Amino acid sequence: MKEHLNELVMQALLDVRRKAAVELPPEPAFAIDRTKSKEHGDFTTNAAMVLCKALGMKPRDLAAQIVQHLPPSRHIDKVEIAGPGFVNFFLSRSCLYGTLKRVFERGVEYGRSAPVEGERVTVEFVSANPTGPLHVGHGRGAAFGASLASVLEACGIDVQREYYVNDNGRQMDILATSVWLRYLELAGTPVRFPDNAYKGEYVYDIARALKSSAGDRLRRTAHEIGADLPPDESQGGDKEAHIDALISRCKTLLGESDYRQVFDAGLNSILDDIREDLGQFNVRYDTWFSERSLETSGAVKRAVDRLTRLGHMYENKGALWFRATTFGDEKDRVVVRENGQPTYFASDIAYLLNKFERGFSRAIYVFGADHHGYIARLKAAAQGLGLDPSKIEILLVQFAILFRGSERVQMSTRSGQFVTLRELRNEVGADACRFFYVMRSNDQHLDFDLELAKSTSRENPVYYVQYAHARICKVFREAIERGLTHNRAGGDAAKQRLTLEPELDLLGMLQRYPEAVEKAGETRAPHMIANYLRELAAAFHSYYDFKGADTRILNDDDDLRNARMNLALAVRQVLANGLKLIGVNAPEKM
């Protein structure tokens, strides 16, 4: 519709230009927008106000000229000039009724756009280190990333959902060491547990599994392990030095193959857990990308070589630096440490390059707000590699703060006192979680009220939307029970019987759905889908309880009933389609 109106206005402008013999900017930048208020029709354009200066006319005069030259269209009932020079379009009823047909023809596809040629996007989200279970902060990234990916897909974009698995770093070595120490404890050889190691209960679970698969083969004496280690923090030393020494002791004592077994036991166990957790959260990935593979395949070296070749690397104090400041970052960044170990940033660069080598035209990253420092760094890396930085988008998700009623739930990673995503899901349910996480703009802090999310009351927006869907399903069950038939073709033939204001409002809402999806995709704002669904549900509830006239769907008048059942069915379809985008179920009963 927007495109249609755009064309009409364009035609009118060209006509005006010809008649008045005036110049027109090569690409006149006027907008076609939905109106806020019904008094102003359905769509409006600001063309007259934007272009009046260039044409040397008064805005209202130009508006009149545009209206006069507007080609006729069967979709438009009326055109008005209002305010300072808006041209308002009132759509015809038949245009509204046409929406029903489109919804039925497209079904689950309604709201989805045709494939966009040449746009392949990777959306990377969550990518939490596999050193422990996901917590509620990751939950928001998961809900946002998964919803965004679905919305983009609905916009016709070829989307890959990726989880970057940090299976290669020091943190993972700390996990492996933690697992081994717990294993030894279970095997009857308790060894002092470092301050900096992973203390969670889940480490014991992994150690138990390891013990049943490896038996006593990985046992070593406490003396072998503890000999000549630098003191830990609580022993008056440096915790980092202590744990690093312990890691290398662990590697030496176990040998490469056994160390790898312990390491993989931790990695695989936690990764499986994360996979299951996200799966139950209705979040699925196309690719679980191993960081280690970047190193073993030589991708890291190739990326660094490329930066070196292009003259963006230098050596200082034995380390290799990327000259990020050339590209607007606040400081240069170490890529290879003095000890020869590449930093995580080295892998990040390699992964970035890898994404474009795999043929993606755009890379979207979803990060927690605490990682905002990475934006400049990654964009600088992109430029250094010779990539177009505008093809790298980094979207930040602000923190979620849990409330139980008005009480704030305290969390700190340090003390291990964090609420896991699984606990949250178990308490409030996946649907409510997904909806709550995604109903606010990603760059807005989120107050997540557990009591509200759990409540099955009117205050809870999830149930409000789901209830609209269940209500419609109930009407259709009721129809069967009463022996009332639904004839879709009959309803289609009688669609002009839908003349009540709340019915026309609903049709308007249905017509707007594809626009909402498109807007949400363009602005990377899946919360718009949640808002749209609330509005659609509100329009339906309002219709259902309408007091001004008899609006019962299951009417004795066959034509009217069929028409209204069609309308209800279309609403149900769109509710289901929208909920699907944000990963929330559309229940038939509640």
Place this chain on the structure above:
RNA sequence: GGGUCCGUAGCUCAGUUGGAUAGAGCACCUGGCUUCGAACCAGGUGGCCGGGGGUUCGAGUCCCUCCGGGCCCGCCA
């Protein structure tokens, strides 16, 4: 100190990339179930869009500045 996100009704937040009279939910007040599910609906109260300056036909939205808050600023991961 530098960077970044934010500040809109008592509370939590929308606001269609600069449009017309700033909206919704909760809370509070009033009303609605013998007919499709009241997990619902209808109506009402409630605002210096943090302050100030600028850009223009037009600013909650863009720019500058100040005030207030969250987060970040390692050869950490």
